[in-house]
Amino acid sequence: MQFYLRNREHFEKRTDADVERSCASKDAYPTEAHARAVAAMNGMADVLYTYECFYCRQWHLTRRPSSSE
Numbered sequence: 218m219q220f221y222l223r224n225r226e227h228f229e230k231r232t233d234a235d236v237e238r239s240c241a242s243k244d245a246y247p248t249e250a251h252a253r254a255v256a257a258m259n260g261m262a263d264v265l266y267t268y269e270c271f272y273c274r275q276w277h278l279t280r281r282p283s284s285s286e
């Protein structure tokens with residue numbers, strides 16, 4: 218039980234950090250179409266892509282990775 222609790226605490230701390238990085242600091246949109254429309258309005262459609270957030274279940278915009286993939 219103690220082992221479980223320790224892991225759980227570790228997991229939640231990690232999750233908090235991920236939320237901070239991938240969610241809390243970004244605008245969220247209720248649908249993918251909405252997020253894409255905002256990117257297009259800002260002239261960023263080629264630069265940003267949308268993803269459904271694991272935490273808030275809304276859509277965020279994020280920069281495409283600069284790698285060739």
Ligand SMILES: [Zn+2]
Nearest residue numbers: 240270272273
């Ligand atoms: Zn989010």
